[in-house]
Amino acid sequence: MTLYHFVGLGMALFAIGAAGFFIRNNAVVLLLCIEIMLNAVNLIFASFARFLYGTEGQIFIFIIMTIAAAEAAVGLGIIIALYRSHKTLDMSLIKDLKG
């Protein structure tokens, strides 16, 4: 195993998450795709921390996990509010901001 293996896996996961973010329509699944992307970045940080001799990578991971938890809480709150006001979570039907 080299650094390339881990970074390649992280890139693949990030790409899957990013593509899923564009092709899916359900707001909950969009949040799940964001979580995939955050986890891919975490994996890359961890591999850099391991292979480039440092603790900063792992500390970054803890901070990213904190932000991810906060993001999930706020995002799910927004989803609940959205469902209450629109009665749907289909993002192609919710276009109030499109003008």
Place this chain on the structure above:
Amino acid sequence: METVIFWILSAFAVAAALAVVFFKRAVNGVISLLALMLALAGLYVLMGAPLVAFFQVIVYVGAVLVLFAFVIMLLNLKESVRPLIFLADVKAATPAALFAVGIVVLSWLALQDGVFSKAAALPPASGLRQIAVDLFTRHLLVFELASVILLVAAVAAIVISRKEGGRP
């Protein structure tokens, strides 16, 4: 041996990520994401970062995914299962696929720099003590800011999701 475990875990992780994207129902997506998180935790252990693996299981699996499951159960999403632009929708899928391939190609080109090839051998992992010392001395401000962010997010989530004009 380690290489075999790495390939098994990474195949599992990629399959789980694809499952999150392609399962129609959000509940199945949450379960697949759980599988992805556990595979990543295994990879962290393999990488010599057991602390990160513990946090991965406790924070993501124990807190974030349970929150997702709660919200899905709360909303009764069954009637809105249809919402999903699927691969049949070429107009949406083509840019997405191009974007994903572009990410992979660009970051692969960036990796060809040669800086990282020096770090190809697996060095000894940095210990728990060193991480703790760094976290509570050099990165203390970030640590405290993270706690403030968590507090603000908790309050914001309650405020956003409560009923309009109702009591919290």
